[in-house]
Amino acid sequence: MYMEFKQRGVSHGGIYPVFAEPVYMPIHPVLIKSILAKDFTYFNGRGFPYDAKKDPLSAHIFNLDGYSWRNTRVKLTPVFTSGKIRTMFNTVLDCGGPLTQHINLELKSEKSLNVHDILSLFTIDVIGSCVFGVDCNSFKDPDAEFKKFGNHVMKVSLRNKVYNFMKFVAPTFGKLIHVRRVSLDMENFVINMIQEVLNYRKLGKVVRNDFIQLFMELDRKAKEKNEDSFTIQEIAAQAYIFFIGGFETAAITMTFLLHELAYNEQIQEKLRNEIRDTLRSCSGSLTYDGMTNMKYMNQVVNETLRKYPPLPF
Known part of the structure; x- marks a missing residue:
C-alpha cells in the first residue's frame, strides 16, 4: 500500500487493513516525522493492545x-x-x-x-x-x-x-x-x-x-x-x-x-584508518567524543540501516 501511494505521488492516504477499521497512512517523510516527534496531542495512540x-x-x-x-x-x-x-x-x-x-x-x-x-x-x-x-x-x-x-x-x-x-x-x-x-x-x-x-x-x-x-x-x-x-x-x-x-x-x-565490509575492502580499509586515527587521538582508549566524531563510521552504519532495515519486533 505504501508503494501504491508513492506511485500516485500523494503525501498521505487512507486504507482499511483490518476489516472495516480505517487507518491513516502518512507517506511523506515530513509528515511522518511530524507525527512521530511533534504532534503528540493528536497522535498519541499506538494501536497495540496491552x-x-x-x-x-x-x-x-x-x-x-x-x-x-x-x-x-x-x-x-x-x-x-x-x-x-x-x-x-x-x-x-x-x-x-x-x-x-x-x-x-x-x-x-x-x-x-x-x-x-x-x-x-x-x-x-x-x-x-x-x-x-x-x-x-x-x-x-x-x-x-x-x-x-x-x-x-x-x-x-x-x-x-x-x-x-x-x-x-x-x-x-x-x-x-x-x-x-x-x-x-x-x-x-x-x-x-x-x-x-x-x-x-x-x-x-x-x-x-x-x-x-x-x-x-x-x-x-x-x-x-x-x-x-x-x-x-x-x-x-x-x-x-x-x-x-x-x-x-x-x-x-x-x-x-561486517558482511558488507567483507565485500567492499576499500570501504573497510577507509573505515579501519578512521578508527586507527581516532584511537591515536584518544591516546589508545576510545572515548565518547572520539566515537561521535567518527563521521565515516556514522555513514557506514546509516548505509547499513538503509540497505538492511531491522525488522520490527
Whole structure:
C-alpha cells in the first residue's frame, strides 16, 4: 500500500487493513516525522493492545497510549539525553573485553565464526549492564539467564504467532482471552531481577551508571514532589522493551555491516584508518567524543540501516 501511494505521488492516504477499521497512512517523510516527534496531542495512540494488570511487560512505552503514554514519556525523556548516554559509555566499553577475548579464543580453532551469534552475546551483555545493571557473562556462561531470555523473546513460537495475529487483527478479542507475549516464567524473571537490583542498590547504597540508577533518581524526585513514581512492574516493562528493542536489532545491524565490509575492502580499509586515527587521538582508549566524531563510521552504519532495515519486533 505504501508503494501504491508513492506511485500516485500523494503525501498521505487512507486504507482499511483490518476489516472495516480505517487507518491513516502518512507517506511523506515530513509528515511522518511530524507525527512521530511533534504532534503528540493528536497522535498519541499506538494501536497495540496491552494489559498492565494481567500482562505487565506489555505496558511499555511502545504500546501505551493516551494519558498513560504521555505520562510515561514525560518521565522517560530525561533518561535519553546525550549526557545520560555518555555516562554509560564506559559500561559499553567494558563489555568489549569479553567479546575480544572470545573472538581471539575462537580464532585459535581455525573454524568459521558465526558473527551474528557472537554479536548477540555482546548486545545481551551491553543491555544487561546498561539497562538491568547486572553482569550477564554471556560469553563465559552457556546457561546464562539473559541468553535464555533473549532466545525466548526472539523465538518464533506458536505463542508469538497467536500474539502477533491478535495484536493486529483482533486486539479486543486477544485481550479477552488474555494472549501473552512473554511466558509467565520470563515475566517473573524480569520483574524479580529488577526488584533484586533495586533492593541491592538501596541497601548497599550502590551507585552505577545505568538505566536502573536513572529510574532510582526519577523515584527520588517524584517522592520529593509528592508525585507518583514508576512501580516495579512499570520499570520492568520499560526494561523489557529496551532489551528487545536493542538486543537483536543491534546485533543484526552489526552483522550486516561486517558482511558488507567483507565485500567492499576499500570501504573497510577507509573505515579501519578512521578508527586507527581516532584511537591515536584518544591516546589508545576510545572515548565518547572520539566515537561521535567518527563521521565515516556514522555513514557506514546509516548505509547499513538503509540497505538492511531491522525488522520490527
